Amino acid sequence: MRWTRRLGNLVSGFYLTACYIFILLPVAVLILFSFQDGRLPVPPFHGPTLNWYATAIANDRLMTGLGNSLLVGLSSSALSVILGFLAAYGVSRYEFAGKRLLQGVIILPLAVSYLLVGMGLLVSLSSLGLGPSLAMVVIGHVVINMPLAFAICLAQLGEHQRKIEWAARDLGASTFRVLTLVTMPMIAPALIAAFCLCFTLSWDEFIIAFLVTRFDVTLPIVIWTMLRGGLNPQTNAVGSFIFLCSILLLLVVELLLFRKRRE
Amino acid sequence: MTNHPHLDIAAVRKVYGEVTALDDVSLAVEQGAYVVLLGPSGSGKTTLLSAIGGFIIPTSGRISIAGRDVTTLAPAQRPTTTLFQDYALFPHMSVAGNVGFGLKIRRVGGADCDKRIAAALEMVGLAGYGKRGIHELSGGQRQRVALARALVVEPEILLLDEPLGALDLNLRRQMQDELMDLQRRTGRSFVHVTHDQEEAMALASLIVVMNKGRIEDMGTPKRIYERPATRFTATFMGESTQIAGRISGSQNGIFNVTTAIGHLHAVGDAGDGSEVTLILRPENILVGAAGHVALGTARIREAVFQGAHYRVLASSEAAGQEFVLRLPPDARVEQGMALSLSCQANRLVAVAR
Numbered sequence: 001m002r003w004t005r006r007l008g009n010l011v012s013g014f015y016l017t018a019c020y021i022f023i024l025l026p027v028a029v030l031i032l033f034s035f036q037d038g039r040l041p042v043p044p045f046h047g048p049t050l051n052w053y054a055t056a057i058a059n060d061r062l063m064t065g066l067g068n069s070l071l072v073g074l075s076s077s078a079l080s081v082i083l084g085f086l087a088a089y090g091v092s093r094y095e096f097a098g099k100r101l102l103q104g105v106i107i108l109p110l111a112v113s114y115l116l117v118g119m120g121l122l123v124s125l126s127s128l129g130l131g132p133s134l135a136m137v138v139i140g141h142v143v144i145n146m147p148l149a150f151a152i153c154l155a156q157l158g159e160h161q162r163k164i165e166w167a168a169r170d171l172g173a174s175t176f177r178v179l180t181l182v183t184m185p186m187i188a189p190a191l192i193a194a195f196c197l198c199f200t201l202s203w204d205e206f207i208i209a210f211l212v213t214r215f216d217v218t219l220p221i222v223i224w225t226m227l228r229g230g231l232n233p234q235t236n237a238v239g240s241f242i243f244l245c246s247i248l249l250l251l252v253v254e255l256l257l258f259r260k261r262r263e
Numbered sequence: 264m265t266n267h268p269h270l271d272i273a274a275v276r277k278v279y280g281e282v283t284a285l286d287d288v289s290l291a292v293e294q295g296a297y298v299v300l301l302g303p304s305g306s307g308k309t310t311l312l313s314a315i316g317g318f319i320i321p322t323s324g325r326i327s328i329a330g331r332d333v334t335t336l337a338p339a340q341r342p343t344t345t346l347f348q349d350y351a352l353f354p355h356m357s358v359a360g361n362v363g364f365g366l367k368i369r370r371v372g373g374a375d376c377d378k379r380i381a382a383a384l385e386m387v388g389l390a391g392y393g394k395r396g397i398h399e400l401s402g403g404q405r406q407r408v409a410l411a412r413a414l415v416v417e418p419e420i421l422l423l424d425e426p427l428g429a430l431d432l433n434l435r436r437q438m439q440d441e442l443m444d445l446q447r448r449t450g451r452s453f454v455h456v457t458h459d460q461e462e463a464m465a466l467a468s469l470i471v472v473m474n475k476g477r478i479e480d481m482g483t484p485k486r487i488y489e490r491p492a493t494r495f496t497a498t499f500m501g502e503s504t505q506i507a508g509r510i511s512g513s514q515n516g517i518f519n520v521t522t523a524i525g526h527l528h529a530v531g532d533a534g535d536g537s538e539v540t541l542i543l544r545p546e547n548i549l550v551g552a553a554g555h556v557a558l559g560t561a562r563i564r565e566a567v568f569q570g571a572h573y574r575v576l577a578s579s580e581a582a583g584q585e586f587v588l589r590l591p592p593d594a595r596v597e598q599g600m601a602l603s604l605s606c607q608a609n610r611l612v613a614v615a616r
Contacts, residue, residue: 160349166318167351170338171365171416181364185355 027243034236041233052233062238065222069203072134072218076141077198081191083142084149089183092157110147117143118211136212141205145198156190193257196249204242267330269294269452270420275324277310284310285321286476292469297446298454299463302473308456309424315454316422317341329419342419346426350409352397358408359393365416383415386445403434414449423455427462439465460500464488472496492532494614497542504548504586506541510613518613523582524559531613539613547610548588554605561586561604566596577602
């Protein structure tokens with residue numbers, strides 16, 4: 001018995017290490033060669049230098065892309081959280097016919113591939129006579145992120161919170177004041193976490209952004225265009241920056257959402 | 264002042280599909296009463312409280328408070344506030360924020376608001392706690408904050424939904440005293456739901472016993488305990504010896520009852536010839552020939568020492584009648600010992616079987 005368990009531990013330990021190497025090694029290499037003192041981000045490593053970060057910051061196309069990505073990320077996340085929260089409030093607090101069906105429909109986009117969402121958006125918008133633009137990206141990102149925000153909010157609006165809302169009504173509050181003075185502040189950590197998560201997903205989303213933009217493009221599209229011209233430590237620098245932002249936001253999510261649930 | 268009762272519940276019914284949660288409940292309460300709705304779970308007591316608070320709209324019937332019909336009003340529009348079972352405090356606000364919430368909604372501002380918050384906190388013994396967070400408080404303190412929050416808006420009626428259930432015994436006793444004291448000082452009507460008959464007796468000026476969506480009995484704690492109107496009430500209010508019998512006549516309000524252990528005299532409310540159960544509280548059974556009504560001889564089957572007394576189960580030899588009684592802690596108690604039992608006539612209460 002003992003040796004089988006030990007063998008099991010050994011195998012699962014090896015498996016886990018292999019997993020982490022596969023996931024993290026490319027990221028580590030990407031970050032390492034963003035400091036490469038040379039023209040190619042390939043071994044052997046020379047440096048370190050921050051030259052490529054300076055080049056990236058001076059690159060207008062990259063900076064415009066960064067600005068566009070921020071704009072799309074912030075607006076689509078804000079919309080996703082507002083719509084997701086209101087939908088979750090409605091579903092958790094009111095009884096109506098077809099409630100479960102509606103809930104399913106709201107969650108459904110999570111199961112649809114980004115390619116389909118992007119293509120569908122492109123087809124339906126061009127039939128309306130609208131061309132590709134950043135606004136389309138915002139819509140596309142709301143479609144994929146709203147279900148997530150909805151699910152996070154719904155998980156926080158349980159019976160305990162309902163009782164607390166009752167108490168507010170009992171003390172004379174209208175629905176609007178219950179929402180703004182009690183419900184939203186009460187689940188603020190979840191709302192912020194949902195926002196961060198939506199932003200992270202929007203921030204490095206490629207397929208939808210690629211399909212529905214033409215001239216104003218987001219950062220991932222700019223990087224992809226640059227990569228077509230060959231490897232360059234500048235793209236490593238931008239990639240590292242994106243990675244850092246995502247990690248920071250996920251840390252916020254972790255702190256707000258999962259820490260709280262453990263309490 | 265009008266002559267309407269302060270809280271008037273008239274023929275209220277609440278039906279959920281097949282289930283009747285409240286079945287034709289009527290109740291009138293004067294201002295300043297401490298009403299306890301008492302009953303087992305599923306008896307409809309919480310449903311009735313929710314109907315008074317506006318969280319449930321009755322299927323039919325009418326509820327008015329201080330002469331105003333509130334039957335279909337939302338909780339926000341009613342002159343009631345509720346002390347919830349799990350307190351339902353606002354976790355993101357300070358103690359003062361919680362207490363001041365109702366005032367903020369009513370647009371009471373500035374110094375007046377601060378003064379009323381401070382007064383409410385002092386009233387519940389939490390003066391100086393305003394800046395603390397809810398998470399820093401103990402269960403008892405949270406309860407007090409919830410009380411202050413509900414009372415600061417000066418409701419006509421305070422509704423209390425099993426407020427003491429989550430507290431330990433000592434704290435529960437202490438809170439009982441404080442609730443009574445608060446009710447007297449504020450002069451407001453309290454309606455309190457519980458399933459604990461001791462709590463009900465300690466607090467109530469009026470106990471309303473509920474069962475299966477109906478009011479079984481209502482009256483002062485003393486009346487309910489000593490002269491229960493129904494067998495359910497008698498059983499729910501505490502232990503008793505129950506003797507089956509048939510009424511064979513009456514004289515000056517005293518019934519003659521034929522039972523398996525002989526002819527007994529009883530008080531109560533029953534018709535001639537009807538089948539009744541005689542209720543006798545343990546502390547009213549006397550050992551020896553001290554009482555007017557002889558109950559025969561019984562042998563001790565089981566005796567448990569409970570500090571202030573022995574709780575004794577005994578059965579009569581002839582008819583197999585079970586008795587539950589109390590003996591003083593210094594009495595000689597042995598299994599199988601024979602006791603000659605009796606009681607006073609007005610201690611036997613006849614209720615419909």
